[in-house]
Amino acid sequence: MAVSREQILDAAIRHLNASPTASMAQIAEAAGISRATLHRHFSSRDDLVVELGRRALDRWERAQDEAGIAETGAGPADLRATLMALIEGEVGVAEEHGFTLTVETTSEELLARSAELERRELAFIEACQRAGVLRSDLPAVWVSSSIYGLLVALRESLRRGEIAPREATRLMVESFLRGASDKGDLS
Template sequence: MATDRDTVLEAAVGVLSRRPTAHLDEIARAAGISRATLHRLFPGREALIREVGLLGLQRFAAALDTAAVEDGDAEAALRRLVDAAVPDAALCAFLAGENQLYDDDHVNALWDVQIDRLHALFLRGQQQGVFRIELSAAWLSEAFFDLIAGVGWAIQDGRLAPRDAAFSITELFLGGALRRHAAPNPPNPQHVRPAQRKPIPHE
């Protein structure tokens, strides 16, 4: 029987990210433990949700570290971040959808640290000429995180294969976020000399 806290938290993520109002009995069953054991580990629903939120922030911070988002080319750093964050996309889905977390000052402070790092990545990318400057770095940060969360929901519901998640995120997000470089001006038809025809030989 699973009694490890992290194992129970992982099971809770699988339930709560899909059904935020799920009862503790359902979470206990998903974790393979009794309601009494769950209560011994977490004294109530509020405590459980807070622990799941803290786990999500911890994992996202670890993904930012693994991706070394402060280093090098911003597009390459973003691609590294996608690879690092996708395995915990369900936790991002939980963070995006659990309103109760917004009332916790400690959780909010940790969230601000992580979103500021993401914001700095997009701001650096704009300064490097990688990301579009008409879209604010703050909006790109929120949109990116919400896209990771959306992938978490899609994987859990069977609408997206886990192996396709990273590709789906990078192609969709970068398709809209990358700076569009102007194509070279086409030649002016008035300045193009007509092709010289070869004379037709007379027989």
């Protein structure tokens, strides 16, 4: 019963999330195949890592598309809904492809795609700011970055079992949108 390329990638990301410096031998073992076979599927380690990165970017892109962040001319209400959907989607990305968010790669292709997705995300955030959905006194680039940071925190908290998986999205949204300050504080 041959192990498919997809199954190998699944095993690889699971293992690399647990120990990011895992060797090809360890990944192969985790996938239940020999080192040589792993190399038949991915000619080099970089090849494998790039493929994992590609999958993560695919997933991220899908999250953006499914949320519909490119839909122009939307009103505040729509934008708010889109924003929620986007974050929800990205929580999923973080949970499944966590480690590749920070992967060091030299692949031009991945860097370019990643930059493009960031650009789209940034444009969306700026649209939200113009529409009064998000604060305008914070640089859009920082708002974008803060999502990334909170996703890192989320992944870590989930990994440690400190928060319930079903709570993940709510906590993420609350912290991102409203912050930790008590409401009385704002009055």
